[in-house]
Amino acid sequence: MNATLHPTAIISPKATLGTGVSVGPFSIIHGDVEIGDGATIDGHCEIGYPTPLAEGRPLVLGRGARIRSHSVFYQGSSFGEGLVTGHRVTVRELTTAGRSFQIGTMADIQGYCEIGHHVRTQSSVTIGQKSRIGNFVWLFPGALLTNDPTPPSDELLGVILEDYVVVGVKATLLPGVRIGRGSFVAAHSLVGTDMVAGSMVSGSPAKRVCDVSVVRMKNDVRAKAYPWAGRFTRGYPDEVVQAWAQGKFDFEF
Amino acid sequence: MNATLHPTAIISPKATLGTGVSVGPFSIIHGDVEIGDGATIDGHCEIGYPTPLAEGRPLVLGRGARIRSHSVFYQGSSFGEGLVTGHRVTVRELTTAGRSFQIGTMADIQGYCEIGHHVRTQSSVTIGQKSRIGNFVWLFPGALLTNDPTPPSDELLGVILEDYVVVGVKATLLPGVRIGRGSFVAAHSLVGTDMVAGSMVSGSPAKRVCDVSVVRMKNDVRAKAYPWAGRFTRGYPDEVVQAWAQGKFDFEF
Amino acid sequence: MNATLHPTAIISPKATLGTGVSVGPFSIIHGDVEIGDGATIDGHCEIGYPTPLAEGRPLVLGRGARIRSHSVFYQGSSFGEGLVTGHRVTVRELTTAGRSFQIGTMADIQGYCEIGHHVRTQSSVTIGQKSRIGNFVWLFPGALLTNDPTPPSDELLGVILEDYVVVGVKATLLPGVRIGRGSFVAAHSLVGTDMVAGSMVSGSPAKRVCDVSVVRMKNDVRAKAYPWAGRFTRGYPDEVVQAWAQGKFDFEF
Numbered sequence: 172m173n174a175t176l177h178p179t180a181i182i183s184p185k186a187t188l189g190t191g192v193s194v195g196p197f198s199i200i201h202g203d204v205e206i207g208d209g210a211t212i213d214g215h216c217e218i219g220y221p222t223p224l225a226e227g228r229p230l231v232l233g234r235g236a237r238i239r240s241h242s243v244f245y246q247g248s249s250f251g252e253g254l255v256t257g258h259r260v261t262v263r264e265l266t267t268a269g270r271s272f273q274i275g276t277m278a279d280i281q282g283y284c285e286i287g288h289h290v291r292t293q294s295s296v297t298i299g300q301k302s303r304i305g306n307f308v309w310l311f312p313g314a315l316l317t318n319d320p321t322p323p324s325d326e327l328l329g330v331i332l333e334d335y336v337v338v339g340v341k342a343t344l345l346p347g348v349r350i351g352r353g354s355f356v357a358a359h360s361l362v363g364t365d366m367v368a369g370s371m372v373s374g375s376p377a378k379r380v381c382d383v384s385v386v387r388m389k390n391d392v393r394a395k396a397y398p399w400a401g402r403f404t405r406g407y408p409d410e411v412v413q414a415w416a417q418g419k420f421d422f423e424f
Numbered sequence: 425m426n427a428t429l430h431p432t433a434i435i436s437p438k439a440t441l442g443t444g445v446s447v448g449p450f451s452i453i454h455g456d457v458e459i460g461d462g463a464t465i466d467g468h469c470e471i472g473y474p475t476p477l478a479e480g481r482p483l484v485l486g487r488g489a490r491i492r493s494h495s496v497f498y499q500g501s502s503f504g505e506g507l508v509t510g511h512r513v514t515v516r517e518l519t520t521a522g523r524s525f526q527i528g529t530m531a532d533i534q535g536y537c538e539i540g541h542h543v544r545t546q547s548s549v550t551i552g553q554k555s556r557i558g559n560f561v562w563l564f565p566g567a568l569l570t571n572d573p574t575p576p577s578d579e580l581l582g583v584i585l586e587d588y589v590v591v592g593v594k595a596t597l598l599p600g601v602r603i604g605r606g607s608f609v610a611a612h613s614l615v616g617t618d619m620v621a622g623s624m625v626s627g628s629p630a631k632r633v634c635d636v637s638v639v640r641m642k643n644d645v646r647a648k649a650y651p652w653a654g655r656f657t658r659g660y661p662d663e664v665v666q667a668w669a670q671g672k673f674d675f676e677f
Numbered sequence: 678m679n680a681t682l683h684p685t686a687i688i689s690p691k692a693t694l695g696t697g698v699s700v701g702p703f704s705i706i707h708g709d710v711e712i713g714d715g716a717t718i719d720g721h722c723e724i725g726y727p728t729p730l731a732e733g734r735p736l737v738l739g740r741g742a743r744i745r746s747h748s749v750f751y752q753g754s755s756f757g758e759g760l761v762t763g764h765r766v767t768v769r770e771l772t773t774a775g776r777s778f779q780i781g782t783m784a785d786i787q788g789y790c791e792i793g794h795h796v797r798t799q800s801s802v803t804i805g806q807k808s809r810i811g812n813f814v815w816l817f818p819g820a821l822l823t824n825d826p827t828p829p830s831d832e833l834l835g836v837i838l839e840d841y842v843v844v845g846v847k848a849t850l851l852p853g854v855r856i857g858r859g860s861f862v863a864a865h866s867l868v869g870t871d872m873v874a875g876s877m878v879s880g881s882p883a884k885r886v887c888d889v890s891v892v893r894m895k896n897d898v899r900a901k902a903y904p905w906a907g908r909f910t911r912g913y914p915d916e917v918v919q920a921w922a923q924g925k926f927d928f929e930f
Contacts, residue, residue, distance in 0.1 A: 450721070550819065576797075
């Protein structure tokens with residue numbers, strides 16, 4: 172593997188770097204950092220940003236992480252293998268995520284979150300403190316998970332997204348809302364109430380419009396659009412895609 | 425004080441730095457800049473970005489400023505002591521702010537604004553040109569203050585936020601709107617008309633729903649949520665907190 | 678011309694730089710890049726970010742480009758002369774734009790787009806893949822062009838904005854929508870249907886409210902606000918402004 176630590180990068184001797192790790196120009200790697208084998212950190216990043224809020228815990232990036240330029244990760248969070256980010260993401264302290272987490276450009280993950288496996292966000296997503304996100308969840312550009320019912324306060328209630336939920340562009344989820352498995356929250360919705368599994372959710376304030384199974388593909392009205400797993404498979408591991416093809420949607424990770 | 429000017433930082437000899445100022449790796453400090461004692465500038469920042477629109481005025485950062493990474497401040501603006509920013513904030517020319525201004529990650533402050541004391545924004549806030557913001561105002565993620573009633577034009581009308589106003593997530597305030605003291609603009613609202621003091625504002629288009637004093641805490645329906653000052657005190661100076669406890673909400677700064 | 682290649686900049690010997698090109702501190706210029714005469718690249722940028730999706734095509738920045746700090750341009754896109762950007766813009770692969778494209782701070786242009794001449798975006802705009810934008814179009818802060826009718830999918834339908842369209846702050850355009858020439862989409866709208874030329878569009882879901890010619894200036898109710906071309910002329914070339922004054926709004930570029 173063509174590993175490179177660019178000579179302009181500033182890498183703490185206390186950082187733990189696996190084999191084949193690359194660090195790009197002008198990046199900063201602080202001391203309380205553990206980076207897995209084969210990870211690539213682009214230029215202009217700051218990894219392991221120190222904070223007393225991390226309670227002395229390190230930042231852990233699993234094997235094969237791919238961090239794009241100008242990103243900032245705080246000390247004290249932990250990510251499974253296969254993390255991929257866009258540019259200029261911010262991830263604060265004491266968040267944990269499973270494998271193959273994909274974070275879009277300029278996403279802002281505010282810390283103290285629990286995130287499952289194979290979660291994908293697109294650009295400019297904001298995930299407030301104490302959010303709890305299941306497996307195979309999608310967040311599209313500008314989606315926002317809030318947490319403070321009476322701002323400003325310290326009584327934060329995180330949003331809960333169950334497995335396979337899809338949150339559309341610029342949708343806002345109000346504090347403490349739970350969105351049931353496989354639901355689809357439409358673009359620009361403002362969601363203030365819990366939604367049962369399989370809900371198609373839309374509006375401001377948002378309501379359950381119908382079951383997601385009613386939604387059809389734009390180019391083929393006979394084809395169901397949801398559940399999306401199995402219909403859309405790009406980038407998921409073979410064993411996941413094969414399980415979906417057999418109607419199996421729960422996994423032991 | 426453990427002040428450091430990192431050897432990779434590029435600091436103009438014309439810049440004025442107080443005692444104990446720290447500048448992080450790969451940051452750029454231009455010449456027309458005055459930084460107060462004890463300020464900390466993280467890495468990857470550009471401070472005092474030159475512009476002819478600044479009319480030759482310097483950038484002034486008061487004592488104890490804390491500028492996080494990848495931020496850009498233009499020449500010609502001025503901030504009181506205790507400025508704190510998140511990452512990647514942008515502040516343009518000819519804006520003035522009082523003491524203890526807190527600017528969230530990726531906030532965009534577009535210049536020609538007047539901002540009071542103890543104002544706090546969270547992430548991805550946009551403050552348009554000519555906004556006028558009082559003391560103790562809060563802006564939550566994605567809040568937007570506009571200014572152009574007939575875009576594109578040069579006839580900009582700034583938004584006015586009076587003291588203690590709270591603007592919720594993704595709320596949009598239309599040009600020239602004045603929000604009265606202590607009002608709370610709910611998440612995702614679109615506000616096109618002035619609001620009297622103490623209004624609970626919600627909807628698209630937004631209306632005055634009730635007096636803010638009607639709103640209760642989520643976890644205790646007997647406890648009023650607003651006015652928030654005194655109920656929430658984290659990070660404010662002792663003299664402010666004590667005054668609030670005595671029912672005093674106006675200050676001479 | 679006072680050209681400078683800052684000694685800390687990392688410039689590939691394979692990059693093609695015109696005369697008088699400036700590159701600021703800590704910027705990275707990759708190999709598959711062609712930069713026109715007189716261009717200025719600020720500090721902390723990454724220009725020509727490599728990607729196999731670019732199909733081997735270079736990044737082309739026309740004469741006189743002005744790229745502000747912390748911006749990222751991918752390999753494989755092409756821009757006419759006079760490109761101007763704010764800070765931290767992201768432009769992905771295989772997008773083409775005409776002359777005098779202005780991109781606001783933190784705008785996110787996701788690739789595979791066709792963009793005309795004299796298009797201007799303000800900050801935090803998101804332009805989804807496959808968008809097609811005409812000449813003299815405006816996008817105001819937070820405007821979003823989507824593309825996926827049944828997310829997640831690979832069946833992307835880009836938004837079409839015809840010449841002289843104005844998209845207001847935080848407006849969301851749903852996949853495949855076509856907005857007719859000279860229409861004005863009001864702030865915070867959610868547009869799911871095509872709009873004929875000259876529409877004033879507002880609401881969520883958005884409707885055609887009236888013809889744009891009905892809209893008046895805020896400070897003079899006798900003055901029509903739209904069409905805006907000719908009323909607002911700042912920064913356009915003399916020949917364009919003169920043509921507008923003579924009632925000519927179509928150009929051969």
